[in-house]
Amino acid sequence: MLRLDLANVLSERIGPKGIDWPSALAAHAQRLEAARDALWQRKSDPAEFLGWIDVPEDTETLRRVLRFREAQAWVEDLVVLGIGGSALGAQAVAAALGKGPVRLHFVDNVEPEPILELLRKLEPHKTLVNVISKSGSTAETMAAFLAFRRWLEDRLGPDWKRHVVVTTDPAKGVLRPYAQAEGLPAFEVPRAVGGRFSVTCPVGTLPLAFAEVDLENLLAGARKANEQARAALEHNLPAQTALLHHLFSQKGQNIVVFMPYSTRLRYLPDWFVQLHDESLGKMRDRAGQEVRTGTTAVRAIGTTDQHAQVQLFREGPHDKLINFVRLLNPSEDLEIPAVRGLEALDYLFGKSFFKLLDAEAKATAHALAKAGQPNYTLTLEQLDAYHLGWLLQHLMWQTAFLGELWNINAFDQPGVELGKEYTYALMGRRGWESLAQELRAEGVE
Amino acid sequence: MLRLDLANVLSERIGPKGIDWPSALAAHAQRLEAARDALWQRKSDPAEFLGWIDVPEDTETLRRVLRFREAQAWVEDLVVLGIGGSALGAQAVAAALGKGPVRLHFVDNVEPEPILELLRKLEPHKTLVNVISKSGSTAETMAAFLAFRRWLEDRLGPDWKRHVVVTTDPAKGVLRPYAQAEGLPAFEVPRAVGGRFSVTCPVGTLPLAFAEVDLENLLAGARKANEQARAALEHNLPAQTALLHHLFSQKGQNIVVFMPYSTRLRYLPDWFVQLHDESLGKMRDRAGQEVRTGTTAVRAIGTTDQHAQVQLFREGPHDKLINFVRLLNPSEDLEIPAVRGLEALDYLFGKSFFKLLDAEAKATAHALAKAGQPNYTLTLEQLDAYHLGWLLQHLMWQTAFLGELWNINAFDQPGVELGKEYTYALMGRRGWESLAQELRAEGVE
Numbered sequence: 051m052l053r054l055d056l057a058n059v060l061s062e063r064i065g066p067k068g069i070d071w072p073s074a075l076a077a078h079a080q081r082l083e084a085a086r087d088a089l090w091q092r093k094s095d096p097a098e099f100l101g102w103i104d105v106p107e108d109t110e111t112l113r114r115v116l117r118f119r120e121a122q123a124w125v126e127d128l129v130v131l132g133i134g135g136s137a138l139g140a141q142a143v144a145a146a147l148g149k150g151p152v153r154l155h156f157v158d159n160v161e162p163e164p165i166l167e168l169l170r171k172l173e174p175h176k177t178l179v180n181v182i183s184k185s186g187s188t189a190e191t192m193a194a195f196l197a198f199r200r201w202l203e204d205r206l207g208p209d210w211k212r213h214v215v216v217t218t219d220p221a222k223g224v225l226r227p228y229a230q231a232e233g234l235p236a237f238e239v240p241r242a243v244g245g246r247f248s249v250t251c252p253v254g255t256l257p258l259a260f261a262e263v264d265l266e267n268l269l270a271g272a273r274k275a276n277e278q279a280r281a282a283l284e285h286n287l288p289a290q291t292a293l294l295h296h297l298f299s300q301k302g303q304n305i306v307v308f309m310p311y312s313t314r315l316r317y318l319p320d321w322f323v324q325l326h327d328e329s330l331g332k333m334r335d336r337a338g339q340e341v342r343t344g345t346t347a348v349r350a351i352g353t354t355d356q357h358a359q360v361q362l363f364r365e366g367p368h369d370k371l372i373n374f375v376r377l378l379n380p381s382e383d384l385e386i387p388a389v390r391g392l393e394a395l396d397y398l399f400g401k402s403f404f405k406l407l408d409a410e411a412k413a414t415a416h417a418l419a420k421a422g423q424p425n426y427t428l429t430l431e432q433l434d435a436y437h438l439g440w441l442l443q444h445l446m447w448q449t450a451f452l453g454e455l456w457n458i459n460a461f462d463q464p465g466v467e468l469g470k471e472y473t474y475a476l477m478g479r480r481g482w483e484s485l486a487q488e489l490r491a492e493g494v495e
Numbered sequence: 496m497l498r499l500d501l502a503n504v505l506s507e508r509i510g511p512k513g514i515d516w517p518s519a520l521a522a523h524a525q526r527l528e529a530a531r532d533a534l535w536q537r538k539s540d541p542a543e544f545l546g547w548i549d550v551p552e553d554t555e556t557l558r559r560v561l562r563f564r565e566a567q568a569w570v571e572d573l574v575v576l577g578i579g580g581s582a583l584g585a586q587a588v589a590a591a592l593g594k595g596p597v598r599l600h601f602v603d604n605v606e607p608e609p610i611l612e613l614l615r616k617l618e619p620h621k622t623l624v625n626v627i628s629k630s631g632s633t634a635e636t637m638a639a640f641l642a643f644r645r646w647l648e649d650r651l652g653p654d655w656k657r658h659v660v661v662t663t664d665p666a667k668g669v670l671r672p673y674a675q676a677e678g679l680p681a682f683e684v685p686r687a688v689g690g691r692f693s694v695t696c697p698v699g700t701l702p703l704a705f706a707e708v709d710l711e712n713l714l715a716g717a718r719k720a721n722e723q724a725r726a727a728l729e730h731n732l733p734a735q736t737a738l739l740h741h742l743f744s745q746k747g748q749n750i751v752v753f754m755p756y757s758t759r760l761r762y763l764p765d766w767f768v769q770l771h772d773e774s775l776g777k778m779r780d781r782a783g784q785e786v787r788t789g790t791t792a793v794r795a796i797g798t799t800d801q802h803a804q805v806q807l808f809r810e811g812p813h814d815k816l817i818n819f820v821r822l823l824n825p826s827e828d829l830e831i832p833a834v835r836g837l838e839a840l841d842y843l844f845g846k847s848f849f850k851l852l853d854a855e856a857k858a859t860a861h862a863l864a865k866a867g868q869p870n871y872t873l874t875l876e877q878l879d880a881y882h883l884g885w886l887l888q889h890l891m892w893q894t895a896f897l898g899e900l901w902n903i904n905a906f907d908q909p910g911v912e913l914g915k916e917y918t919y920a921l922m923g924r925r926g927w928e929s930l931a932q933e934l935r936a937e938g939v940e
Contacts, residue, residue, distance in 0.1 A: 401923075
């Protein structure tokens with residue numbers, strides 16, 4: 051069960067900042083149905099980058115991933131070299147559901163000190179390096195790969211090849227021919243799957259197999275979200291949440307807070323931030339008109355951020371739509387014990403931690419509604435692979451629906467190109483000399 | 496050295512979204528000087544909560560903290576029970592500068608599963624629990640304390656008292672009398688210091704002493720920021736950065752991105768988010784007028800978020816002011832090695848990781864400026880205790896200056912009260928029965 055509670059966005063609850071849901075849904079039914087039908091129809095065209103819809107059906111690839119993992123029983127440390135979409139999904143799911151004994155390390159930056167610290171700590175003969183880059187040209191990932199590749203060979207000699215597994219494009223790019231030439235095991239990022247939509251393909255599943263996550267159920271949950279995304283509007287959860295985001299962005303709310311009530315879900319907002327921001331922050335629509343779309347996703351964790359951000363959420367400007375994520379049931383619970391001398395806290399004695407967590411979540415949502423701050427809650431029956439897979443795929447669908455409503459391409463990222471070119475110029479790459487000169491003239495060197 | 500580079504907020508660089516700095520500074524000189532003088536004058540009044548200005552001068556308390564830490568050589572795991580301002584500062588500094596061998600664990604939520612996991616992992620006779628709450632009534636912190644307190648006594652008997660250290664109000668609240676009655680070691684949160692301004696007092700320094708952070712230099716850096724905050728405007732860094740925030744909030748930029756280029760600084764944005772949001776997100780000004788102030792701080796890490804948020808920062812709406820934090824020098828560096836078969840990446844061969852990190856930072860700032868997105872950079876000479884202490888205190892001063900410019904109380908948090916009351920009601924606390932009934936009538940239970 052993945053349930054949407056939208057009481058706290060309704061005018062009757064939050065006053066003039068609210069909406070009338072039945073009439074809003076009716077008014078947008080045609081556009082939402084058109085969006086749904088367009089997405090399902092375009093899915094077979096690889097150029098549309100809708101491959102993520104079908105990936106959860108691909109149980110054959112999952113079996114290959116699991117067989118590979120079983121064959122590497124010697125691994126004690128898995129180093130994932132990847133950045134952005136090549137790291138955030140696995141990181142979020144591993145934090146939520148991962149179990150030992152293999153330790154996962156995500157190298158998603160090029161700051162030298164943490165890389166040196168990790169290299170000093172690892173034992174090469176117990177370490178597997180999973181380099182993840184679709185193009186094989188991501189500077190950060192490849193710089194790290196060069197360093198780890200050299201480190202492995204320096205310590206293990208020709209045996210380094212047993213310690214690298216590649217996840218990359220099926221045919222193109224730098225890493226595929228390299229893996230073939232060196233005889234390295236390699237998995238595919240399907241052609242029509244972009245980084246931020248890749249958690250259910252080997253980009254996510256290979257690291258997560260080493261974290262002992264129940265991947266069959268993760269994919270089954272994602273398929274459940276697909277089922278909802280195909281349904282009529284009254285059962286189409288992502289169409290509904292996309293509409294909420296659309297309506298409030300039209301009202302001027304340019305901030306979207308994503309706030310799960312769970313420390314285990316602490317990296318889920320980071321994954322959502324990328325999915326949402328990179329997909330929907332676009333200068334031009336599909337017709338080439340300048341539109342500058344995009345609401346800014348903000349990370350928060352409950353209850354923790356009640357003591358950090360909620361003051362602003364409640365008393366600050368009405369510029370936010372807040373999306374809470376709650377769990378209906380804990381996996382296990384703990385009683386808050388009575389302690390003599392601390393009777394001032396006796397209202398906690400004998401209650402459970404989960405009850406307190408849940409009360410805080412409800413209290414905060416209600417207090418925000420009282421201040422006219424719109425918020426809605428997605429409730430997961432429990433935090434397991436099935437429901438997390440469902441939620442991840444739901445959020446991908448929500449993003450795709452929003453892209454349709456705003457008539458933008460939610461699957462590219464043209465705005466990061468110029469920064470890459472400047473980096474090439476500043477790094478002295480051949481062919482970028484004139485840009486380097488231009489930058490020097492502008493005082494950047 | 497802590498340097499401000501504001502070239503990328505100027506009209507000549509970013510066009511119509513930019514400002515003319517000399518004239519803006521001149522136009523606001525009087526208000527900024529008045530703000531500075533008011534803050535320094537009010538500092539002696541405990542009711543003004545400006546105690547954080549003088550805390551870095553208090554080397555006597557620091558010596559007590561260090562003596563306490565030395566006397567606990569047996570500690571292998573330090574568990575910090577605290578939430579919001581009672582955790583974020585120590586967490587940020589420990590991630591940046593902390594060294595083993597003591598492992599730090601921050602319990603800042605009440606989700607049962609992570610607490611159970613931690614309790615199963617810890618060895619009680621090697622564990623010290625530092626409970627941090629000024630009032631001793633924070634539900635999350637105290638629920639966790641009840642659980643850890645009981646766990647220690649169950650396993651260690653009367654010896655549990657050696658395993659708890661309390662950080663709380665000098666006189667008031669629940670924990671001070673409890674510590675006295677039980678004979679527990681206790682440190683003070685000075686009366687005039689609020690949670691989000693507490694990193695240089697024992698709230699921060701006690702855990703950081705166990706992380707082997709150079710606290711003398713952390714405090715020396717904070718004193719350096721005080722020196723600047725007292726100076727004339729042309730040398731007053733926090734007055735200047737506060738003015739930048741003020742000017743862009745007036746232009747409609749309601750989002751502030753805080754983006755250090757460093758994985759070691761990965762928790763610094765979380766600390767800043769609380770400092771900024773909770774201080775400045777206020778419904779009423781000091782005259783009681785409804786004002787709804789507050790810009791929303793957004794966490795980002797470079798280069799990592801170039802692959803997550805920068806697409807939106809560049810192509811999305813002009814609703815952000817971006818604050819980069821960069822390091823001028825690495826502590827140590829690593830060369831990117833050449834690898835045969837990967838010559839497509841030869842522009843990286845022989846370059847250093849820090850050079851790549853630095854090039855990406857400059858490239859991103861420049862690419863954002865080209866898109867008319869205002870951004871400024873604070874550069875630290877290096878990442879050490881002195882410069883981090885300077886930066887932390889600088890940001891506290893910036894926040895205080897902004898509070899003055901907006902005529903709000905930056906040191907309270909009235910907006911979190913209602914949520915606390917709802918929580919009491921939902922937890923069945925005595926005295927809150929009628930509110931509980933009200934909530935039930937509204938469908939919340």
